[in-house]
Amino acid sequence: MPELPEVEITRRTIEPLLVGREIADVKTTAPSYFFITPPDVLKKRLRGEALVGLERKGKYLVAEGKDGFRLLLHLGMTGQLFSSHARSVRLLSSTARSSLAPEEQGAFEPDRHTHLQFKFCDDGPDVFFRDVRKFGKVMLLAPGEQNERLDRLGDDALDVTGEKLFGASRKRKTAIKALLLDQSVIAGVGNIYADEALFYAGVRPGRRALGMTRRECEGIATEIRRVLKRSIETGGSSISDYIAPDGTDGAYQDERRVYARTGEACYECHSPIRRKLVAQRGTHYCPQCQS
DNA sequence: ACCGCACCCTGAGCGC
DNA sequence: TGCGCTCAGGGTGCGG
Structure with a gap:
């Protein structure tokens, strides 16, 4: 998501x-590949600790502990x-939603998809990590421990330059969209924003990276940075599951030009938006505006 | 080194 | 109602 x-x-x-709250206890679901670090190790290590910082690397969240250990979270x-104070219908299945009276909707109790529950020593809210499909990850790194998932990430997508894209695109026969999704080239772009940025840049997603001109790469880089910043300003895209930690929806889904608009009219030229597979991902583009 | 693909998992929505 | 199918904002690991 x-x-x-x-x-x-x-x-x-x-x-x-x-950050800055002493952890009283951590509850988890059973071991699964969601837990790269086993649940019992997490519980033992985190109890009594307080995190001192939280940063983002690409799509990873990296929390740091006092003695330098790191907790990696991927959504x-x-x-x-x-x-735990968040209220949102996105936390409930559709059947659960419809069986609730409107005023009850959004009340949340940890369910079988709630893999992590942080309880704190103060009387503030718990923090929950829920993940229906379990494609997310949680991992603990010892102080100073390197991690190749983090190490192989490319430049943060908010800082991507045309030069970076142009350099990376040489010798790559794959589609330009596949290049944008490659986290070792630039970190942070996914399926929605790849499609959106390529629309604004006027470039078809299926074109070979190798065929891009320097100027086109400049355009794509500019649009990636702009689209990502704009999405952050509007609270992100809440299309099926995403909510902010306080339970609120984003609004960027209302600004989409192509993503999941198959068959609808392009806002610029009124051509129907097309969908095809590129890099094994559903890909959306305007046949008229993108070449 | 790179490429495409299978796979990990659960649920929603569709046509029949 | 139920079945079978497709689809979904992610990433890894494999063989070619």
């Missing part, structure tokens, strides 16, 4: 709830990191 803007908003909103496709 979440790409750079959603992860960044999550970081900003959850930071004051996670995958359906991960939700939020306060």
Whole structure:
């Protein structure tokens, strides 16, 4: 679900709830590949600790402990990191939603998809990490321990330059969209913002990276930075699962030009938006505005 | 080194 | 109602 803007908003909103509070207890679900670090190790290591910082690297959240250990969180496709005070229908299945009276909707009790529950020594809210599909990840790193998932990340997408893209695109026969999704080239772009940025840049997603001119790469880089910043300003995209940690929806989905608009009219030229597979991902573009 | 693909998992929505 | 299918904002690991 979440790409750079959603992860960044999550970081900003959850930071004051996670940092500087002594952890009383951590509850988890059973071991699964969601837990790269086993649940019992997490519980033992985190109890009594307080986190001192929370930063974002690409789509990863990295929390740091006092003695230098790091807790890596990745939201995958359906991960939700939020306060126990958050209220949102996106935390409930559709059947659960419809069986509730409107005024009850949004009340949340940890369910089988709530893989992490942080309880704190103060009487403030708990912090929950819920993930229906379990494509998210949680991992603990010892002080000074390197991690290749983090180390292989490319430049942060908010800072991507045309020069960087142009350099990376040489010798790459793959589609330009696949290049944008490659986290070792630039970190943070996912399926929505790749499609949106390529629309604004006027470039078809399926074109070979190798065929891009320097000027086109400049345009794509500019649009990536602009679209991501704009999405952060509007609270990110809440399309199916994403909510901010306080339970609020983003609004960027209302500004989408192509993503999930298959068959609808392009706002610029009124051609129907097309969908095809590129890099095994659903890909949306305007056949008229993008060449 | 790079490429495409299978796979990890659960749920929603569709046509029949 | 139920079945079978497709689709979903993520990333990894494999063989070619």
